[in-house]
Amino acid sequence: MAFIEVKGITKKFGGLTAVDNVDFEIEQGKITAIIGPNGAGKSTFFNLINGFHKPTSGRVFFEGRDITKLPVHLGARLGIARTFQTTHLFEQSTVIDNVIVGHRLRTKSKLFDAVFRTKREKQEEHNAYQKAMESLEFVGMEKIAQVPVSTITQEEKKRLAIALALATDPKVMFLDEPAAGINPDETEGLAQLMKKLAASGITICTIEHKMQMIMGMADKIMVLNQGAKIAEGTPNEIKNNPVVIEAYLGGEPIAEAN
Amino acid sequence: MGKILNQRTVIAVLVIFALVFPLIYADNRYVLHVMTIGFIFAISVYGMNLIAGFTGQLSLAHAGFFAIGAYTLGILTTRNEMNFWLALLLAVLLTSAAGLVLGLIALRTKEHFFAIYTLIVGYLIYLLIDKWDGLTGGVRGLIGIPIPDPIGPLTFESATSMYYLVLAFLLLSIFISVRIVRSLTGRTYIAIRNSEELAQTLGINTRINKLVSFVISVAYAGLAGALYASLTRFIGPDVASTNMVFNFLMYLIVGGIGTLSGPLVGTMLFIWLEQFLRSYQEYHLLIFGPILVLMVIFFPTGIVGGFYKIKAKLQHKKLPKESKYFNPVPEKSTEK
Numbered sequence: 001m002a003f004i005e006v007k008g009i010t011k012k013f014g015g016l017t018a019v020d021n022v023d024f025e026i027e028q029g030k031i032t033a034i035i036g037p038n039g040a041g042k043s044t045f046f047n048l049i050n051g052f053h054k055p056t057s058g059r060v061f062f063e064g065r066d067i068t069k070l071p072v073h074l075g076a077r078l079g080i081a082r083t084f085q086t087t088h089l090f091e092q093s094t095v096i097d098n099v100i101v102g103h104r105l106r107t108k109s110k111l112f113d114a115v116f117r118t119k120r121e122k123q124e125e126h127n128a129y130q131k132a133m134e135s136l137e138f139v140g141m142e143k144i145a146q147v148p149v150s151t152i153t154q155e156e157k158k159r160l161a162i163a164l165a166l167a168t169d170p171k172v173m174f175l176d177e178p179a180a181g182i183n184p185d186e187t188e189g190l191a192q193l194m195k196k197l198a199a200s201g202i203t204i205c206t207i208e209h210k211m212q213m214i215m216g217m218a219d220k221i222m223v224l225n226q227g228a229k230i231a232e233g234t235p236n237e238i239k240n241n242p243v244v245i246e247a248y249l250g251g252e253p254i255a256e257a258n
Numbered sequence: 259m260g261k262i263l264n265q266r267t268v269i270a271v272l273v274i275f276a277l278v279f280p281l282i283y284a285d286n287r288y289v290l291h292v293m294t295i296g297f298i299f300a301i302s303v304y305g306m307n308l309i310a311g312f313t314g315q316l317s318l319a320h321a322g323f324f325a326i327g328a329y330t331l332g333i334l335t336t337r338n339e340m341n342f343w344l345a346l347l348l349a350v351l352l353t354s355a356a357g358l359v360l361g362l363i364a365l366r367t368k369e370h371f372f373a374i375y376t377l378i379v380g381y382l383i384y385l386l387i388d389k390w391d392g393l394t395g396g397v398r399g400l401i402g403i404p405i406p407d408p409i410g411p412l413t414f415e416s417a418t419s420m421y422y423l424v425l426a427f428l429l430l431s432i433f434i435s436v437r438i439v440r441s442l443t444g445r446t447y448i449a450i451r452n453s454e455e456l457a458q459t460l461g462i463n464t465r466i467n468k469l470v471s472f473v474i475s476v477a478y479a480g481l482a483g484a485l486y487a488s489l490t491r492f493i494g495p496d497v498a499s500t501n502m503v504f505n506f507l508m509y510l511i512v513g514g515i516g517t518l519s520g521p522l523v524g525t526m527l528f529i530w531l532e533q534f535l536r537s538y539q540e541y542h543l544l545i546f547g548p549i550l551v552l553m554v555i556f557f558p559t560g561i562v563g564g565f566y567k568i569k570a571k572l573q574h575k576k577l578p579k580e581s582k583y584f585n586p587v588p589e590k591s592t593e594k
Contacts, residue, residue, distance in 0.1 A: 050459065076461030088453035092559075101445040105461025111470060114441030115434055121441060128442060148570070168460055 001064045003028035003203060004049065004172065009058030011044055011227075018044040020227035021058070026172070031194060031204045033214045035238075036224035042207045043085070045224065046174050050082055051075045062172075077105050079171030083161040083178060089149050095160060096145040099132035102167025106131075128167075135163040138200075139193060155186040162193065172203040179210050191217050215239065223247075276425055280418040290417045291489075296529035297421075297428045298486045303509050303521035304435050305478025310507075311516035312439055313471040314451025318503050319360065319376035322383030323476045325498030327353045327483025329387060332400040332493050342407040346484050353480025354473050361472040365465065368454075377500065384498035399494030403487050424485055431478060436518055438474070447471050451516075508546065512553050514560030523561050 004026040011019040019041045026032050034042050047053040049060050051072040059068045067075055089098050107128060113121035136142045139159040144152060149160070158178055165173050178194070179187045191213050198204050208214050214221065215235040223231040223244050231237075231244045238244055283289040302324050310316045330349035334340040340348075360379055367375050387394045394400065406414040406423060414420055438444050446467050449457040454464050487493050496502070505528070513524020528546070535542035557564035 052455070052458075071463075072458040073461050073463050076459055082459050084456065088456040090448065090452045093448075097445075101442075101449045101462075102460055104442055104446055104449070107442055109442045111438070111443055111474070114438050114443040117437060117441070125442060164460070 002026070002061070003063060004205075005061040006049065007059045007061070009045075009048055009060065010056045011041075011048055011053055012056045017227050019048060019055075019224075022224070022227075022229045024222055024229065024232070026203060026205055027220070028171075028203050029198060029201060030219040031198050031206070031217055033218040033221045034205065034207050034224060035209070035211075035214060035221060039226075040224040041227040042224055043176060044227075046082065046176055046205075046207065050080065050174060073105070076168055076170075079169065080174070081165035081168050081170035081172070082174035083165050083176055085176045085180060087157045087161045089157060089160060089164075091150040092148065094146050094148055095141060095152065096129070096132055096136065098149055098160060099135055099164050099167050100128045102135065102164045103128040103131040103169075105168055131167050131169075132163075135166040138166060138196075139163045155182045155190070158182060158190065159193065162197075166197075166202075170202060172205065173197065175204065175206040175208075177207050177209065179208060179213055187213055273429070280421050284418070287417045290421050292529060292533055294417070294421045294424045294489060295486070296526055297424045298482050298489065299506065299509065299529065300522050300525040301428055301431045301485070302479045302482035303506050303513070303525050304431050305475040305482070306506055306510055307475075307515065307517075307521050308435060308438065308447075308478070309468075309472050309475035311510065311520070312444065312451060313447040313468055315365070315468060315472065316373040317364075317376045317472065317475065318373055318500075318507070319364070319380040319383070320475075320479045320506055321500065321502035322380035322498050323353050323357060323479035324483035324486070324502065325383060325387055325493075325495075326356055327480030328487040328493045328497050329394055329400065329483075330480075331484035332403045332487045333393065335404050335488070336400060336402055342404065342488065343409075346406075346481075346488075349484035350477050350480045353483070354477045357473045357476030357480075358469070361469050361476070365468050365472060377503075380498065380503055381500060384495055384500070387498050388495040394495070397495060399492060400487075401492050403491045403493065405491070406488055420489055424489070427481065427485060431481070432518075432522070439518060443467075508550055510560075512550060512560055514562030514564075516559065517562040517566070520560050520562040527561075 002025040006022060006024040009019055009022050010017065022045065034045065036042050044053060048055050051067070051070055051074075054069060059066055061067065062075070062078060062080065065078075067078070067080075070078075107124040109118070109121045109124050112118070113124075133142060133145065136145055139162055141156060141159055141163060144156070149157070152160070162173070162175070162178065175194070179190050182190070187210055194204055194206065195217055206214075206218075218235055221231075221233065221235060221238045222229055223238060223241075225247045230247055231241045233241070279293065280290055302320060306317065306320050327349045330352045331342075331345050334345035334348060335342055360376075364372060364375050364379065388396060390396070405420070408414065412419070414423055439447075446457070446462055449460065449462060450464050450467060457464050483497065486497065509524035509528050510521055511524070512527065513522065514520025531546075532542060535545060538544075553560060557567075559567070
């Protein structure tokens with residue numbers, strides 16, 4: 001049984017086929033990358049697995065369970081986390097305050113607990129705080145836990161988004177361009193963080209444009225072009241795949257672009 | 259620690275002030291009446307703050323729900339001669355039930371569509387009250403709504419006793435708001451305000467949470483409406499008018515939307531400004547309008563939000579550069 005299995009998935013927006021009959025498997029504990037030119041359907045593919053979009057046809061399985069029609073928040077409870085291209089953080093609040101809510105899905109306190117501040121509420125607030133602190137430590141931000149988000153750097157915001165996803169206790173994390181808009185040194189740091197996540201047992205699936213980063217860390221790469229899968233394999237296979245070179249890398253044998 | 263103590267002192271001073279206020283103005287019924295009305299409106303604005311300020315869904319049906327609360331109490335106590343307290347409870351429950359039904363439909367829309375939809379719902383409630391002569395008395399309104407029935411030796415005949423009754427409900431409303439906002443449930447609401455998409459990926463059922471938040475906020479409006487009916491003892495369809503909801507919104511925005519003390523600050527400010535500018539009649543809007551515009555441009559989080567922003571900036575400046583990233587948590591553990 002594959003960890004995550006996507007079978008013949010297609011998504012049409014009116015006349016546009018954003019994702020075209022893609023079959024794909026994600027292996028547990030590995031780093032899988034999805035690459036492709038702009039508009040290739042990478043983010044849409046994420047949204048299909050995640051549940052933001054319902055596919056026109058095809059199915060998605062998570063640990064053998066059909067999750068094609070599962071609402072997004074229930075997928076999160078099963079252990080599917082994701083980050084977005086643009087970070088949606090609460091700027092006026094502190095770093096830690098942004099992460100605490102990430103553990104909300106593992107707590108049960110309701111309105112009643114809130115108003116009467118029950119034992120359960122206090123216990124779960126404590127747990128959520130601990131979990132948030134652990135997540136921040138994991139991404140190396142525990143020292144700035146009490147700092148307002150509006151004052152931290154772009155790279156720290158990217159890490160914070162990962163910490164937030166981590167607080168949900170995920171089995172798999174979908175990262176949508178985690179290294180966009182940050183410099184090469186920081187990119188390296190982020191690659192290290194992703195390896196660390198995979199080593200801790202969390203399956204990683206990422207969309208990324210930075211080839212050097214991808215080639216250095218991915219176990220498997222899928223290449224999408226105009227919604228269709230044109231190649232799949234290890235970084236070496238992808239580098240030498242003539243179809244990929246022609247369609248995506250524009251005739252250059254190796255892309256050095258950062 | 260100093261900060262919390264400070265905040266506590268401010269709250270204690272305010273509560274004591276509110277408690278002794280009627281003693282200072284013992285023979286000035288007008289001042290007490292204005293203050294009591296202000297408290298009632300503040301309860302409603304706290305409700306609006308919960309859904310608009312913390313959950314991020316701008317509901318403009320609040321005057322409608324305020325009116326449902328007011329009319330339920332009015333009709334039950336005049337026509338059915340029901341006990342005030344039972345009628346008050348039923349008014350809050352009926353308003354919440356109406357909120358639940360309308361919320362189920364309204365929350366299928368988002369952002370400005372939600373605001374427009376709820377604005378229309380509010381207007382429909384106004385029309386319903388205005389035209390349904392048989393039930394609501396139409397434009398003539400409801401007259402002779404009784405004062406609250408006494409509880410044992412406690413009677414509510416004097417302006418002072420009504421003041422204290424309303425104050426008690428206001429304190430309870432604020433208390434519940436604070437508890438909700440500072441809980442995991444409150445964090446959930448704030449996450450939804452922040453980004454609904456992100457909240458969903460964090461496993462939050464946004465639909466249920468928005469609905470619950472909406473129903474509580476509506477219950478606040480119903481409670482405020484019921485208290486209003488029994489204070490003024492006369493209600494007309496005007497309580498459901500769109501002017502009313504835009505007044506609430508103005509109090510909320512100027513006081514500080516999404517802050518815990520904003521509704522009280524905004525409501526009190528405007529209630530008294532309105533009294534001082536009374537002689538200018540409708541021209542007082544010439545002053546309110548620019549205030550609102552300036553606030554939205556320069557202090558989008560209102561007086562309270564602006565205050566905290568300035569305070570945070572000053573604190574940030576005071577700290578030496580290296581300790582800007584000061585974190586009290588590990589510091590404490592090293593002290594041990």
